Amino acid sequence: MSIADIRRDYMKATLSEDKVEKDPYAQFGIWWDEALRAEIDEVNAMTLSTVSEGSRPSARIVLLKGYDATGFVFYTNYQSRKGRDLALYPYASLLFFWKELERQVRIDGPCEKVTGAESDEYFLSRPEGSRIGAWASPQSQVISSRDVLDQQIIALENQFQGMSIPRPPHWGGYRVKPEQVEFWQGRPSRLHDRILYTRTVSGWQINRLAP
Numbered sequence: 136m137s138i139a140d141i142r143r144d145y146m147k148a149t150l151s152e153d154k155v156e157k158d159p160y161a162q163f164g165i166w167w168d169e170a171l172r173a174e175i176d177e178v179n180a181m182t183l184s185t186v187s188e189g190s191r192p193s194a195r196i197v198l199l200k201g202y203d204a205t206g207f208v209f210y211t212n213y214q215s216r217k218g219r220d221l222a223l224y225p226y227a228s229l230l231f232f233w234k235e236l237e238r239q240v241r242i243d244g245p246c247e248k249v250t251g252a253e254s255d256e257y258f259l260s261r262p263e264g265s266r267i268g269a270w271a272s273p274q275s276q277v278i279s280s281r282d283v284l285d286q287q288i289i290a291l292e293n294q295f296q297g298m299s300i301p302r303p304p305h306w307g308g309y310r311v312k313p314e315q316v317e318f319w320q321g322r323p324s325r326l327h328d329r330i331l332y333t334r335t336v337s338g339w340q341i342n343r344l345a346p
Contacts, residue, residue, distance in 0.1 A: 145237040145321025150328035152343050159316035159332040159339065160204050163240060166318070167202075170233050182230040183209065185220035193220060199231075200257060206310040207242060208249060210257055212274035214305050219275075221246050227311050237321035244314040244334075254307035259299070266300040267291050317344070 156162040170178050179199040186192055193216060201208040207229060212218060221227065229242040248254075258266060271287040278284060313334065320328040329344035 144323050145327065146323055147237045148320055149322065150318060150320035150330055152330050152341050155318070155330055155341065157339065157341075158204075159313060159318075160202070162318060162332075163202065163316070166233075166236075166238060166240065170236060170238075173233070173235050175233050175235050178233070180231075181209075182232075183217060184228040184230070185217050186224045186226070187216075187220050188223055193217070199229075200308070206244070206312040208253075208308050208310050210254065210306070210308045212269070212272070212306050213248075214276075215274035217275075221309065227309075229311055239317075239319035241317040241319070242311060242313050242315075244312045246309050246311045249308035249310050251307070255302050257308060258302040258306070263300065266302075267295070269306045270300070270303050322346070 156165065167178075177198075180196050181199055182194050183197045184192055184194040195217065197209045197211065197217075199207060200210055213222075225246050226244070227246040229240075231238075231240040233239070258269070261269075267288055270291050271284060313332075315334070316332045318330045318332075322328055325346060327346040329346060331342050331344050333340045333342070
């Protein structure tokens, strides 16, 4: 089979603008709960897209670690490529793809660091190995070999032995604050349902987009 012949028709559900919730957080909550019940693997995995100094887009998978009416939160190294991008252009796009439910959610908006207290609380909830890793890895930088990382981990394990491992100053959370949220439900013949929420001065405007 050629790549061009790979296709699938989507037939699981529909999505109507007159039946969705009034704000995207409530609608996301409904879909999130349904995704959890569907036992989707890595349900909180989302594509994060940023823009570099040269206006080049960059995308990678990160994990959602919280959401509420203030936005969607993930954690990372502030000195990583994504961190450097967000320092220059504090705007991001998130994309969830839950193929088992034939759904996507796209979230676009400004991105800001969460408070130090929020980052501390989440960091201390992580396994010890992950906390050591946050100190050990100069994320996105070139290293000469895996040995460099392994040796750094051993050194840090010795340094923090018997201690509560604190959060590195270069590591913490970001919150994407939506200006637009699109809910996509797959439909037959590529005539998908797309419902777009756009933030306005008077609240959320809801529109249907052509597939």
